Amino acid sequence: MAVSEQLQTAYRMLAGDTFDSRCASRPVMDQVTTRWGTLVIAALVTGPHRFSALHQRVGGISQKMLSQNLKSLVRAGLVERHVEPTVPPQVTYSLTALGESLAEPLCELLRWFGEHTEAMLDAQRRHDAAA
Amino acid sequence: MAVSEQLQTAYRMLAGDTFDSRCASRPVMDQVTTRWGTLVIAALVTGPHRFSALHQRVGGISQKMLSQNLKSLVRAGLVERHVEPTVPPQVTYSLTALGESLAEPLCELLRWFGEHTEAMLDAQRRHDAAA
DNA sequence: CGGAATCCCCGTGGATACTG
DNA sequence: CAGTATCCACGGGGATTCCG
Numbered sequence: 001m002a003v004s005e006q007l008q009t010a011y012r013m014l015a016g017d018t019f020d021s022r023c024a025s026r027p028v029m030d031q032v033t034t035r036w037g038t039l040v041i042a043a044l045v046t047g048p049h050r051f052s053a054l055h056q057r058v059g060g061i062s063q064k065m066l067s068q069n070l071k072s073l074v075r076a077g078l079v080e081r082h083v084e085p086t087v088p089p090q091v092t093y094s095l096t097a098l099g100e101s102l103a104e105p106l107c108e109l110l111r112w113f114g115e116h117t118e119a120m121l122d123a124q125r126r127h128d129a130a131a
Numbered sequence: 132m133a134v135s136e137q138l139q140t141a142y143r144m145l146a147g148d149t150f151d152s153r154c155a156s157r158p159v160m161d162q163v164t165t166r167w168g169t170l171v172i173a174a175l176v177t178g179p180h181r182f183s184a185l186h187q188r189v190g191g192i193s194q195k196m197l198s199q200n201l202k203s204l205v206r207a208g209l210v211e212r213h214v215e216p217t218v219p220p221q222v223t224y225s226l227t228a229l230g231e232s233l234a235e236p237l238c239e240l241l242r243w244f245g246e247h248t249e250a251m252l253d254a255q256r257r258h259d260a261a262a
Numbered sequence: 263c264g265g266a267a268t269c270c271c272c273g274t275g276g277a278t279a280c281t282g
Numbered sequence: 283c284a285g286t287a288t289c290c291a292c293g294g295g296g297a298t299t300c301c302g
Contacts, residue, residue: 166274
């Protein structure tokens with residue numbers, strides 16, 4: 001198998017942990033791996049963004065979901081919210097150090113999808129055709 | 132910023148793609164990044180598993196969600212379903228080559244959570260206390 | 263501009279029971 | 283053992299409206 005010992009090691013580190021339903025990481029993981037969390041984090045990789053900029057960039061997200069996700073990400077210490085006391089108010093969101101460290105594996109995952117989406121769609125078509 | 136050009140590059144590859152709501156990768160991404168998809172894939176990294184083995188390992192997942200996730204993963208060509216025609220029936224699930232290639236970035240992500248969950252929980256506590 | 267609040271719907275997802 | 287089927291509740295998530 002091509003997966004090698006590296007993955008095996010990674011797996012063992014998680015064995016008694018992530019797979020346990022009582023593990024504390026579960027709720028925290030859900031927040032990030034939720035439908036939008038991934039994209040919001042990824043969108044912030046290039047630097048600070050304003051609310052409306054994020055709203056446009058992520059594409060398809062509603063204001064509600066965006067603000068909701070941002071709130072929980074701020075709470076988790078992944079995103080920093082900066083308010084410029086002007087009129088009209090200027091609110092900027094940026095990744096914290098913790099958020100940036102998360103962005104790394106996250107971007108690799110997104111990149112994987114970018115590269116393999118076609119393969120997956122092909123597989124689905126073939127699967128549906130066979131059925 | 133510490134994120135460096137590597138991430139910038141990764142980002143640009145996604146720019147006109149993943150963030151577009153009409154992008155084909157969205158539904159496919161949702162299937163995997165859904166609550167259980169990640170864990171199911173990760174659980175299969177160590178090798179083939181039977182249904183009940185997965186049911187126990189993932190912990191907290193219902194039979195319904197497990198079979199549902201497995202079905203869509205098989206459809207996407209990430210997981211292979213192997214039936215041994217015995218009585219009682221023995222059904223084994225394993226990662227395909229495509230699935231294994233996905234497992235790599237996915238495991239890194241899970242590893243990140245394993246290492247940083249504490250930091251996130253701390254941040255949440257501090258945030259809640261400040262409020 | 264950047265949200266918070268409200269309304270409402272539909273899908274996710276759990277529990278249970280049944281089948282091959 | 284490996285599911286499928288049915289029922290049901292909750293909350294994710296969209297559209298709209300209002301506020302500072």
